[in-house]
Amino acid sequence: MAADKKITITDVAAAAGVSVSTVSLVLSGKGRISAATGVRVNDAIEKLGFVRNRQAAALRGGHSGVIGLIVRDLNHPFYAQLTTGLTEALESRGYMLFLTQSGQQGQYMMRCFDTLLAQGVDGIVVAGAAGQGAELDQTARLRNVPLVYASRASYLDDVDMIRPDNTQAAHMLTGHLISKGHQRIAWLGGLSSSLTRAERLGGFCSTLIQHGLPFHPEWIIECGSSQCQASEAMINLLHHNPTISAVVCHNSTVAAGAWFGLLRAGRHSGERGLNSLYEQQIALAGFAEVPEAALDDLPLTWVTTPGRDVGRMAAMRLLQRVEDNTLEPRSHVLAAKLVTRSA
Amino acid sequence: MAADKKITITDVAAAAGVSVSTVSLVLSGKGRISAATGVRVNDAIEKLGFVRNRQAAALRGGHSGVIGLIVRDLNHPFYAQLTTGLTEALESRGYMLFLTQSGQQGQYMMRCFDTLLAQGVDGIVVAGAAGQGAELDQTARLRNVPLVYASRASYLDDVDMIRPDNTQAAHMLTGHLISKGHQRIAWLGGLSSSLTRAERLGGFCSTLIQHGLPFHPEWIIECGSSQCQASEAMINLLHHNPTISAVVCHNSTVAAGAWFGLLRAGRHSGERGLNSLYEQQIALAGFAEVPEAALDDLPLTWVTTPGRDVGRMAAMRLLQRVEDNTLEPRSHVLAAKLVTRSA
DNA sequence: CTGAAAGCGCTAACAC
C-alpha cells in the first residue's frame, strides 16, 4: 500500500523549472552552476524529499560508490575489528560496503567474488584468503577491478596486501619474556593448519635461537581455542616439563584457559607433585584479538593485533586503486604494540 | 590498461544466435525456454565469461536483491553473531547485504538509512536502535520499504521486531540459582543506561520477589565491561555484603572479572577478614554473548544470547515483507538456553 | 551557464 510516489530527477527539474541535466550537475557538483539555480534546485530536492537513485547513476556513470568485502568469519574478533575499520574509512569518503562471508575454509570465496562483480562494485577487499589467491587475482585483473588483500593467510607476489606483522609481534612478545629473565619458554595454542600461527611460531623460534635459548618441539603445544582445552593442555605441559618458566599463548581464549590451568595446577600440587609456586613462577604472554578490557585483569603481557588499522589501511589502498588501477602492487605490514602487565 | 571488454547480454545473445530477451529469460528462469536454447545460451555465457549486471536489472526490474543492515557496533559479539546469521540466511536466498554502522549512540542512524534508501535496497534491518524508532519508521512507510528491527533497545508499537527474551533469560538464570538453594543473590555489571540490562534486571528482580527472596538495591552493582572493573567491584561487593552466596553477571567479560575477584578475595582473606571459602561458596552465573568455548573453563552457569538466530529470523521476516509489505507487524521473541556448569 | 538528446545493461509487455 501507500502512494509510493517515486520522485525522480525529472520531478525535481520540473519543480525547479530547470532541465534534468542541470539537476544532475547540481547533484554531482560538476558543471558551473549559477548560485541562484543551485539554490532553486536544492530547495526543490528538499521539498520533494528526493533521493537520488544510485543504481541508475552507477549504470550510466560507471562508478557505483560501493566496494565489496569478502571476509572469512565475522565472529572472529580480528575480522570484526577489521570490518569496522573498513566501514569507517569507506563511509567517511562516501563509499558503501557490500558484506559477504567466505566461510572458515573459504568455501564460498568464488561465489562471493562473482556476486560482488555482478553488483558492479568499484573494488574488492579480501580479508583472510585461504589459498584461492591465484584465481581471484586473475579474474580481478581480467575485469579490471581493484583488489586488495587484508591479512591473507597465503602468499602471492604482485598483489596489494595489508597485514599484521605476526613475526614481529611474536618477536616482541618473546623478547619481552627473555628480557625478564625467562629462558625456558613454551608455546601454547592454535592449530598447526593455521598460517597465522606458523608466522607467529616463526618469530617465536627465531627469537629464541637468536638469544641462544633452548627450543624444544615438545614445548610447542597445539590446541583448540577453548578455555577447557587450553587449561588441560597447560596442566599437561607443566606436568611433563616442570622447568618451563613462561608460556606464550596463541590467542586470548587460550591465555585465559592457560591461566586457569595454572591455578588448577597450583591447587592440585599435593597430588601431582607440582608446587604451588607455579602461579607466581610462570609468566603468561599472548596475542590479543579482543578489546583490551576483556583481558585487563589477567596477569598477561600481550601484543595487540591491529585489526582496525588493517581495515582502515585496506580501505585507503583500495580507494587509491579505484582512482588509478595501474599502481604498482605493494605489501604493507602493520606492527603490533606490546602491552606489559605486571602480574 | 586492460581491454576491459564488458560483455553484456547482447554479446551473449549474438554468440548464442538468439535475442536478448531470450537470454534474459534464461537468466531469470522465467519464460518457457526450450531445453536446446537454454543450453546454447548457457554455453555462450560460460564461454564469454558473462556476468549479469544487477544494477541494470534492478533499475529496470524494480528489485535489487539487496537488503541493508544498520548495526550498532560490529565489534560487540552479539551483533557480530547477528550479522553472521543475517548474511547466511540472505545469501542462501540469493540476497546480498549492505553493511552500515550506526555507531554506539546511533549517531549515524539516519545517514545510514538514507544511504541505504538511495542504494535501492529491497528492505532494511535495524539492529540495535537507540531511540530513533519513530523517524525511521515514518520514512520507511513513506517510501514503502520493509523495515525489521532486530534486538532494538526501545519500544514502538506496530513494527516488526525480533529480539532475545532478556527477561526470560534472567528469569531462567535466577531460577536456576534459587533451585540450587541460593537465597542471597547479587547482580554485577552493565551500565544503568543500558536497556538490555534493564530488561534483564527486571527478570532478575521479579524472580527474586516471586520466590519471596530479599532484594537489596545495594546488591545491584553497576560497572563497566572490563575484567578489572568487574574484579574490583566483586571484591568490594563481597567485602560489604559477606552473606551473598551467588552473583549474576551482565556479560562474559564481567563474569571472568568476577571470577578473578573471587580468587583474589580468597587469597586476601587474612587481611580482609574474608575467608577462603568464598571460592567454593559463591556461585557465578551470567549472560554469554561470546562463543561458548571462550567460557567453558569458568565455573559459570550461563544463558546464551541467541544472536545468530535473531539475525536469521530477521532475515526471514524481512524477506516475507519484501514479498508482501502489507503483512501485519509482529514481534518475535527468542528464548535463551541455559547451560549449566558444575563448578 | 543551461538544455536536448543519446544511451548505460537489462526486463517486461507484447507480437510473431
Add this chain to the structure above:
DNA sequence: GTGTTAGCGCTTTCAG
C-alpha cells in the same frame, strides 16, 4: 517458444 521494442533514472557530450 522466441523476437521486438520501449523504457527504468541518471550522466554526459554537445549545442546553444
